[in-house]
Amino acid sequence: MKAMTVGEPEIREAVTMKEAIDAVRHAFVDLAGGEFEMPTRTALRDGQFLVMSAHHRSTASAMFKTLSLNFERKPAITGTVTWSETGRLDHLIADAGTVTALRTGAVVGVATDLLAPPEAGRLTLIGAGGQAPDQVRAVHAVRPLRQLTVVDAALDRAQALVESLAPELPGVELLTSTDAGSAVREAEIVCCATNATSPLFPESALPAQVHVNAIGAYRPTMRELPDALLAGSTVVVDELDAILEESGEIIHALEAGAITRDALTELGAALTAPTADFGKRTVFKSVGVAVQDWAIARLLADKFLA
Numbered sequence: 001m002k003a004m005t006v007g008e009p010e011i012r013e014a015v016t017m018k019e020a021i022d023a024v025r026h027a028f029v030d031l032a033g034g035e036f037e038m039p040t041r042t043a044l045r046d047g048q049f050l051v052m053s054a055h056h057r058s059t060a061s062a063m064f065k066t067l068s069l070n071f072e073r074k075p076a077i078t079g080t081v082t083w084s085e086t087g088r089l090d091h092l093i094a095d096a097g098t099v100t101a102l103r104t105g106a107v108v109g110v111a112t113d114l115l116a117p118p119e120a121g122r123l124t125l126i127g128a129g130g131q132a133p134d135q136v137r138a139v140h141a142v143r144p145l146r147q148l149t150v151v152d153a154a155l156d157r158a159q160a161l162v163e164s165l166a167p168e169l170p171g172v173e174l175l176t177s178t179d180a181g182s183a184v185r186e187a188e189i190v191c192c193a194t195n196a197t198s199p200l201f202p203e204s205a206l207p208a209q210v211h212v213n214a215i216g217a218y219r220p221t222m223r224e225l226p227d228a229l230l231a232g233s234t235v236v237v238d239e240l241d242a243i244l245e246e247s248g249e250i251i252h253a254l255e256a257g258a259i260t261r262d263a264l265t266e267l268g269a270a271l272t273a274p275t276a277d278f279g280k281r282t283v284f285k286s287v288g289v290a291v292q293d294w295a296i297a298r299l300l301a302d303k304f305l306a
């Protein structure tokens with residue numbers, strides 16, 4: 001057996017955001033079609049260690065990811081993604097921090113492409129941490145941006161992010177802020193990528209038409225979105241079982257009676273039976289599921305395993 005190891009530079013060189021978005025879209029369609037075996041992830045030490053796995057039946061391939069999360073540390077997310085096929089002796093081991101950022105961006109690209117108005121080009125991103133650059137790249141890949149406002153509790157992080165992304169966003173107006181409430185007022189797309197434990201803005205701060213992605217909260221104790229936004233929007237989620245176990249905002253809104261379970265549509269179902277009109281306000285909530293990592297690992301295996 002040989003194990004091929006790929007780090008951030010090789011992954012970035014090998015996979016474009018558009019490729020990642022297409023691969024993740026296909027994976028969610030396959031998830032809806034019953035092609036995957038995907039247990040809910042194991043969370044240890046209240047989510048400081050995670051173990052995730054997905055098996056794709058028709059290719060007899062599997063992805064196993066281990067993560068260590070610590071928001072006092074930079075990068076906050078480290079670990080390994082291992083790709084394995086029953087028909088092949090060689091394995092691929094990839095840097096989990098890079099795969100995670102890429103696939104978390106990619107799923108937001110899939111959802112934004114499905115749910116945001118075609119002409120939307122004004123993005124407010126809240127949270128300028130490790131996930132942030134790929135959130136921007138993914139939205140830009142499906143809705144070319146005219147304006148980007150980055151909000152962070154630490155203004156220097158927001159400024160550093162826009163400076164680092166500027167070469168990739170020629171002609172895009174770049175703004176920074178520490179005030180999420182005012183920064184979402186004229187947004188057409190909002191991305192939330194923080195480790196917050198309470199809503200980042202009141203529902204009343206949003207315009208009548210907006211698409212909101214929220215990827216930050218992955219434990220029942222974490223929340224980025226207010227109940228009133230979920231109550232008044234079409235809500236698409238990555239995978240229902242994972243969401244009901246881990247998404248603080250969905251659990252909170254269900255317990256408060258703001259929404260019912262029937263109001264939640266899985267991304268795979270939305271992709272395979274798209275409604276012509278999702279309404280003026282749409283929300284995509286993702287806690288992150290293993291089929292996303294499988295999709296990126298497959299792209300890497302195709303490129304790096306002979």
Ligand SMILES: NC(=O)c1ccc[n+]([C@@H]2O[C@H](COP(=O)([O-])OP(=O)(O)OC[C@H]3O[C@@H](n4cnc5c(N)ncnc54)[C@H](O)[C@@H]3O)[C@@H](O)[C@H]2O)c1
Pocket residue numbers: 069071076077100101104126127128129130131132151152153154157180193194195196200214215216217218286287288289
């Ligand atoms: N859904 C998924 O698939 C997925 C994948 C990876 C990470 N995550 C989660 O996304 C979140 C962000 O991850 P990261 O790696 O970017 O973390 P990070 O620690 O690198 O960055 C988080 C940023 O959010 C900012 N922030 C926190 N609370 C804020 C608030 N109330 N207002 C404005 N800014 C605020 C912090 O200042 C920081 O810059 C984490 O909770 C992480 O677990 C989810």
